[in-house]
Amino acid sequence: MASETLIEINDLNFSYDTRTILKGVNMTMRRGQLIAIMGGSRSGKTTLLKLIGGAVRPSSGYVKVSGQVIHELNRDALFKMRRKMGMLFQFGALFTDLSVFDNVAFQMREHTDLPESMIRDLVLMKLHAVGLRGAHQLMPAELSGGMARRVALARSIALDPMLMMFDEPFTGLDPISLSVIGGLIRRLTDALGMTSIIVTHDVQESLSIVDYVYFIADGVIAAHGTPDD
DSSP, X not given: OTTOEEEEEEEEEEXXXXXXXXXXXXXXXXXXXXXXXXXXXXXXXXXXXXXXXXXXXXSEEEEEETTXXXXXXXXXXXXXXXXXXXEEOTTOOOOTTSOHHHHHHHHHHHHXXXXXXXXXXXXXXXXXXXXXXXXXXXXXXXXXXXXXXXXXXXXXXXXXOSEEEEESTXXXXXXXXXXXXXXXXXXXXXXHTOEEEEXXXXXXXXXXXXXXXXXXXXXXXXXXXXXXO
């Protein structure tokens, strides 16, 4: 069902020691949606991704993913849940000593028992999805910024996640690469039927591709709605 809720965030509060980061945040994200989380620096956007991924625990309230409260999961259950999530870090964070092919294959080798012949086919398929099938033998140092970001995207969708999180995916890219990455995120979200969350400062590019926007200021949701709203 297209409208099924994947993420439910309820009255979420989070503080680092005495510094309050998030105050009473409520969000609902459906399967297949592409959502932007916007706001100034230090407004709590990346912290929200960490709470969804279970890297930090809320002070109160909860994050529910696929019906499960994240901070209540034990270690094994949390790792199992994280295998259904993909994360694209700000500058791609590729393994510099591994080729493009081995970067994308890493999760498959780590988390599955697939034979190497099947891994090869899957890696080339993921690279083809981001338009870089011919680059599988290159090393990260040989890639442009936009190419590196696309390889990182191929790696993050290696296990067909139900949820993708993008932390500032457009940072440091030229306008053409930025537009390519934005279009790719939209197409992959639709093709894989996953939910995607983009944390970003880039208002113009984001509003052209997302379904829904949450704007965070001073730890609270200051506004939310569709790009048209």
